[in-house]
Amino acid sequence: MTFVVRPATEADLPHLYEMAKLTGGGFTNLPPDRKALSAKLARSREAFRREGGPMADELFVLVLENTATHEVRGTCQLFTMVGQQHPFYSYRIGTLTQHSRELDRTFRAEMLTLATDLEGSSEVGGLFLHPGERAGGLGMLLARARYLFIAAHRARFAPRILAELRGIIDEAGGSPFWDGLAGRFFGMNFQAADEFNAINGHQFIADLMPKHPIYTAMLSDSARAAIGKPHPSGRAAMRMLENEGFAFENYVDIFDGGPTMTARTDAVRSIRDARQARVVALDGEGGEQALIATGTLSDFRCAYGNVRECGDGVILAQSCADVLGIGEDAMISHVGRL
Incomplete structure (x- = not known):
């Protein structure tokens, strides 16, 4: 096999940009924006240059290269410590149980509560494989290469690690979760919010989103059904994460409702073994x-x-x-x- 995973460089920008245009939206770590991608590569370059020292908020970008053709056919990213520049918000799914003695009935209401519980964790994300290469285990190579990178630089990564999976996107490119919840407070459709989010981050959502718990019973059926569900293209990625020891612990993305998977870093299978x-x-x-x-x-x-x-x-x-x-x-x- 002629494929190798290696650190990305500025020369990879054209390849990353072309792949970003193939993601289909909702893929915030790989925006189809040259300026944003260039900024990521510059940040990654600084991380690769720093040797030793304490943990810091860093980004490493890796790419999958065909050494025979020198084409870049995939990419992935590692964030060493999220939530340092801005709070790292998630929705935590919880249940409120109440009992009425007069009615002799117990009511259990599911709620979404804004939380920063995962702040300080490391994150693996931004994994995208060119549609022409989705065979032969190349997605697995990209995904697991991240863990071998962590194992080789263990002091640069946190005790806990997370992975956010893209949520449900409908055939029109919209997000049922966004339309049913966040979109009501922002006056912008998912496509516009997705573009802004990919370039500027989702802090704007956290700034304007209501801070009180959201009762899911008040959402539309389609929005409620999307909570904690991965995009169809992310189901295989979810299975790979589960095989590595990640689990869904009721945290979802505040942008599209996709599941956030978490694990203890040293317990991740590829790192441990x-x-x-x-x-x-x-x-x-x-x-x-x-x-x-x-x-x-x-x-x-x-x-x-x-x-x-x-x-x-x-x-x-x-x-x-x-x-x-x-x-x-x-x-x-x-x-x-x-």
Whole structure:
């Protein structure tokens, strides 16, 4: 396989912009706006340049490159500590139980409460794979490469990690959740809010959204049905997160109602199970297929490859070594392919 995950650079802007135009809306971490994408790449460049030091509010952007054609065919992002510049708001789904003695009835009302419980967590997001490459496990490579990056830079990431999944978007490009709740307070449709949100962030929603709990029974049926549900294109991503140990703990996005998945960072499967080893030899394609990562910061690379243990080290497939640009005596981190 000729695909490798590597740090993004400013030269990747045209590729990222073209992919951003394919997302179909509601994909706030990959806006189809050159200025916003350029700002992300500049922020990512600074994060890759910083070595050591305390945790900070940083963004790392990775891309999936076909080393044979040098085309960028996917991307993903890592945020080290959310909610530092602006509060990181979520809606927490809760239940209020009340009992009437006179009626001899108990009422349970579901509510959405604005919360900043997840502030300070790390976040994995912005994963997008070009529609022409959605086969061969490339989405899995992109997703799990993020965890091997975290494992290689563990001190830069928080004890808890989250992933926000895009919510339901209807055929007209609207959001039932937005139309049924937030849209009533902002005087703008979802497409306009989506564009503003992608470029400027959703702090404007938090600023103007009512701070008191919202009773879901007062929302439309379509808005209520969208709460905590991922976009159809995100169902596979949700399953991948669950396989890694993430869980839905009743937090949803205040913008489109999509589910927020959370996990303890050290309990994420790919981080917990990653093993470090030295490459003692290169050969053909024998051994077990795994995700192989090497290098740190701007030298980080991750690809699929075959590996087998040999004494105190491992034997790595030559094809994988070529994609990663390493040879014998290199240090790698590897985790079995699911």
